[in-house]
Amino acid sequence: MSGTKPGRQLLRQEVVDGIKRYILEERLRPGDPLPTEPALCEALGASRSSVREAVKILDALDIVEVRHGHGTYVGRLSLSALVESLTFRGLLSPDDDFQVMADLVDVRELFERGMADRIVSQLSTEQLDALDALVATMRETGAREGHGFVDADRAFHALLVAPLGNELIGQLSMAFWDVYTIVAPHLDGFTQADETETITAHQNIVDAARAGDITGFMKALGEHYAPVRRRIAEARSRR
């Protein structure tokens, strides 16, 4: 008689809601510790299995973070779930997987072009110098095979939207960048980007921003994303 009366809703979902409520009512912050599994079992009236499955769900959403042998903590609330979900969508779509990529790039470009005026006007001298340094890094590590190039590219676009003071745009921008770089290598007939062309495009973006030239800034952004869009279209037509 291991009594179990879910009545209306799944017990697992009640545990999920219970843990959420606990975090909210206790005013916990990311990194704060949560009760142990046995403690959650007693507090929420559920078995280890139900509690564990609920914790795994919250872990997948980065609402909770589990450290083996250490404990359970409030998560960082990142957009990691979005990356996972979109990445799989890009890998799965059999017919229009290139459309998924094209949509992704469109949104990234929209973020930077649509906020061009605010970006150019709010970029500090220090940030402009940092952008220049990242382009220099791309030049130096371009030949080698290390992660230096892609890391600099990622940091460049992160820094570009940083002055907006909009955390969501920054995190979405990076999430889409991650999905793109993960999915792209898995697509058939997808040609690699020309590094020299990429470096020049990034340099033009910084130069225009430093000159306060919004029109030139948007033009440079267009010349940065045009080759990306072109390669997607080419790979698509290659079928």
Added chain:
Amino acid sequence: MSGTKPGRQLLRQEVVDGIKRYILEERLRPGDPLPTEPALCEALGASRSSVREAVKILDALDIVEVRHGHGTYVGRLSLSALVESLTFRGLLSPDDDFQVMADLVDVRELFERGMADRIVSQLSTEQLDALDALVATMRETGAREGHGFVDADRAFHALLVAPLGNELIGQLSMAFWDVYTIVAPHLDGFTQADETETITAHQNIVDAARAGDITGFMKALGEHYAPVRRRIAEARSRR
């Protein structure tokens, strides 16, 4: 002797990857059935607990969909995980929860203003009529308490970005709309929107779009989002 030697990676994560790989290699589509839990256990060499926890993770990401007493199927790959994650972030943030909301609204406005030219030029007559019909619905159901008003508002913004042909923008736009409407009622000192003002703003948007007036379209969008941003700022300063 219930042997368990995770050796390198967590078994649960290997099961997650195994199920993903199965879906990809079998070229499954959303809605297609997956093997039963016992079958997955044997195929992946894991106990039922591990398989179930893995399935729950994939379910949270909408990569898999579980129906009690029926079976497990490939999920719809929606952005439901993003909604869950962002909603909780909005509810949790103790100090700058209003900043989360402001960022959200900024992105929604960016989608519509940044794509204004394409929206206005690509909206069909049928779509414009549908937008008018939705505004009419908002007028009629404005007084009553039903869901009619908010549903029409949601459908309006969904239809507005539909002609872009960018699924991602449409889904993100709706995800942010959902998060906003879920979180807003939980914020202290948050005043409700004035319905008459909202209806007028939406009508102006449709009218400008039908006239092909891009400038007027963007102006109408600005007048739609300005009150939202103002209410957020007011509630924030009220602390």
Added chain:
DNA sequence: GCAAATTTGTCCGTATGTATC
């Protein structure tokens, strides 16, 4: 309408891996 079959949901007991002190 009922009963059986199938599948997921929940519980319990036990043993092992991991991290901290």
Added chain:
DNA sequence: AGATACATACGGACAAATTTG
């Protein structure tokens, strides 16, 4: 090194939901 606390994993049993004959 040992002890402790915690999450990880296993296996079996029963409950609940759904479909089917």
